[in-house]
Amino acid sequence: MDIVLQQLVNGLTLGSVYGLIAIGYTMVYGIIGMINFAHGDVYMVSAYITAIALALLTFFGIESFPIILVGTLFLTVAVTGAYGWVIERIAYRPLRSSSRLSVLISAIGMSLILQNYVQLSQGANQQGVPTLLTGALRFHVGDGFVQITYMKLLILFISILGMGVLTYVIQKTKLGRMCRATQQDRKMASILGIDTDKVISTVFVIGAVMAALAGVLVTLDYGAFDFYVGFIIGIKAFTAAVLGGIGSLPGAMLGGLILGLSEALFAGLISSDYKDVFSFSLLVLILIVRPSGLLGKPEVEKV
Amino acid sequence: MSQAVGINFKKSSIDALIAGFMALVLFGPIVGVVLDGYNFNAEFGKVAWMVAIVAAGRFVMSCFFRLKKAWRWHFVTRITMKGWRY
Incomplete structure (x- = not known):
């Protein structure tokens, strides 16, 4: 019983991170109908910025954990958001009227450029950050116990906060209304006076900011990363977005949580070697039953 | 001269x-x-070079795309013709 509970806790934290990254995929797909293949690498860049921000803050003698956390979050979110904006300007905007295939190739190219740029600048070796937050809560369950580290609690808290703020922005603010209008019909939104180019740029920045939140949290928790770390987690987050229904914001969060929970439970109870096989099999099964994902709407061909 | 050609140095500099x-x-x-490791090495010289290259490139591009169409073609043909001659 304690193993199941422990894996549920691990799965929730993992799932919330997948959810944060999946939001970037799903928002970009929702608004331009294309997958941003460079999104995983934006996450990788944010992991490096986290370590750099930590190194700089420590260099300037700051040792208080809350100040380090806020400083790192601020710097990483700002720089990674700028990367999201620039990726849109360089790889997507010039090809807005081109075929979908051109944009796809451009996105893959941008992903490779980011990987090689970071590898050239920072070296190919694995990097790490020191453990900043130690300690855990322990709950006794039967003969065993369930342990939740403070870092995992922080991941859960910041992820839920981030998703909550984003949901509020999309549902209740003028910017969110413009995003939803552009998602529904870009041409009509443009006719009605919405600067759709600016909205698309903003969506890329929002996606990058969510990836940056995930990058800071995962880097502080796991401590190790390299220039290739964005690929695997990007694929997983993309899977989560498809599982929840690509284009749907609650779907991305739900997909992330289901993927994280199923992965953690399978790893804890059956085998950690085949956890990816299990999660991707689950994806295939769900897509057979619901081809548009759990909360996605089937595309209607307009005549 | 710059007005007749269409170059706006102020706007290009801001760009x-x-x-x-x-x-x-x-x-x-x-x-x-x-x-x-947990430390870092500063490479600010590289950053300065990269920033300078980007800013200079943007300045040239900005000047070029602000040129009046006829002058733009005039420069393009002059450069390409020179290229062919060599």
Whole structure:
């Protein structure tokens, strides 16, 4: 019983991170109908910025954990958001009227450029950050116990906060209304006076900011990363977005949580070697039953 | 002369400054602070070069695309003709 509970806790934290990254995929797909293949690498860049921000803050003698956390979050979110904006300007905007295939190739190219740029600048070796937050809560369950580290609690808290703020922005603010209008019909939104180019740029920045939140949290928790770390987690987050229904914001969060929970439970109870096989099999099964994902709407061909 | 050709140095300079600032934000942390274990080595010279290249490139591009169409073609043909001659 304690193993199941422990894996549920691990799965929730993992799932919330997948959810944060999946939001970037799903928002970009929702608004331009294309997958941003460079999104995983934006996450990788944010992991490096986290370590750099930590190194700089420590260099300037700051040792208080809350100040380090806020400083790192601020710097990483700002720089990674700028990367999201620039990726849109360089790889997507010039090809807005081109075929979908051109944009796809451009996105893959941008992903490779980011990987090689970071590898050239920072070296190919694995990097790490020191453990900043130690300690855990322990709950006794039967003969065993369930342990939740403070870092995992922080991941859960910041992820839920981030998703909550984003949901509020999309549902209740003028910017969110413009995003939803552009998602529904870009041409009509443009006719009605919405600067759709600016909205698309903003969506890329929002996606990058969510990836940056995930990058800071995962880097502080796991401590190790390299220039290739964005690929695997990007694929997983993309899977989560498809599982929840690509284009749907609650779907991305739900997909992330289901993927994280199923992965953690399978790893804890059956085998950690085949956890990816299990999660991707689950994806295939769900897509057979619901081809548009759990909360996605089937595309209607307009005549 | 510059007005007749269509060059606006003030606007192109502002363009170049903005591009340079963006380059500083993007390249500053990744290129300028190279991680070495839990420490780092500063490589600000590289960042300065990259920012200068981006700003200069943006200035040239901005000037070029602000040219009146006829002058733009005049420059393009002159450059390409020279290229062919050599």
